[in-house]
Amino acid sequence: MRIDVVTIFPGYLAPLREALLGRAIGSGLLDVAVHDLRDWTHDVHQAVDDSPYGGGPGMVMRPQVWGDALDAVLAADERPARLVVPTPAGRPFTQADAHAYAAEERLVFACGRYEGIDQRVVDHYADALPVDEISIGDYVLVGGEVAVLVVVEAVARLLPGVLGNPRSAAEDSFSDGLLEGPSYTRPEVWRDRPVPDVLRSGNHGAIARWRRDRALERTVARRPDLLAALPPDALDKKDRAL
Numbered sequence: 001m002r003i004d005v006v007t008i009f010p011g012y013l014a015p016l017r018e019a020l021l022g023r024a025i026g027s028g029l030l031d032v033a034v035h036d037l038r039d040w041t042h043d044v045h046q047a048v049d050d051s052p053y054g055g056g057p058g059m060v061m062r063p064q065v066w067g068d069a070l071d072a073v074l075a076a077d078e079r080p081a082r083l084v085v086p087t088p089a090g091r092p093f094t095q096a097d098a099h100a101y102a103a104e105e106r107l108v109f110a111c112g113r114y115e116g117i118d119q120r121v122v123d124h125y126a127d128a129l130p131v132d133e134i135s136i137g138d139y140v141l142v143g144g145e146v147a148v149l150v151v152v153e154a155v156a157r158l159l160p161g162v163l164g165n166p167r168s169a170a171e172d173s174f175s176d177g178l179l180e181g182p183s184y185t186r187p188e189v190w191r192d193r194p195v196p197d198v199l200r201s202g203n204h205g206a207i208a209r210w211r212r213d214r215a216l217e218r219t220v221a222r223r224p225d226l227l228a229a230l231p232p233d234a235l236d237k238k239d240r241a242l
């Protein structure tokens, strides 16, 4: 998979080259190219924004600069790409999106700042390729770069060969529509708090049931919306008895 990121702060994307993602890049599972949007400005001030039509606070990123940048970046590789624009006004990014993106040959991220990117940029490219405006949560950031780090990590960890144990991705939160339950490791007792006996019983059926019950309890308590979204046959009789 190739990932391109266009931003006015390339340094913000440096963490992509650390740890797990750095190893994925080093092993050729992932190509990452970060581009400075200002490379496509032509004025002495390298202006990337301008005041909004209709008035209002803040500045809007100029369509000409984004058009020149995205034309150049998209043309740099023949693989079909999906353009992803992180924005607080976007559709919520979910684990299902992470799986869908992990199947893409190429993702191009446009990092907006200020009050966002002139809407005509998204409208223009949506005529030529898939464009997603996505949000990573109900809050506003200063720029889209941090959201790109979140999305790239959520996607890259799903690529075959990136995670040491592929079962980790198969069994993590949201994989079965529920939040993951609590986890424990040694010591057996820590500050007078023991590990639940069932987890040391060796009874794999009882352990699986216990884990499912704890996941259901946590989901009911913290994310009842996820339960409501489950398909009708997702919960068995034992689940409902909880």
Ligand SMILES: COC(=O)c1ccnc(N)c1
Pocket: 086, 087, 088, 112, 113, 134, 135, 136, 137, 138, 139, 140, 141, 142, 143, 144, 147
């Ligand atoms: C500038 O981008 C944002 O503020 C942003 C992007 C994606 N998700 C959010 N919740 C905010």
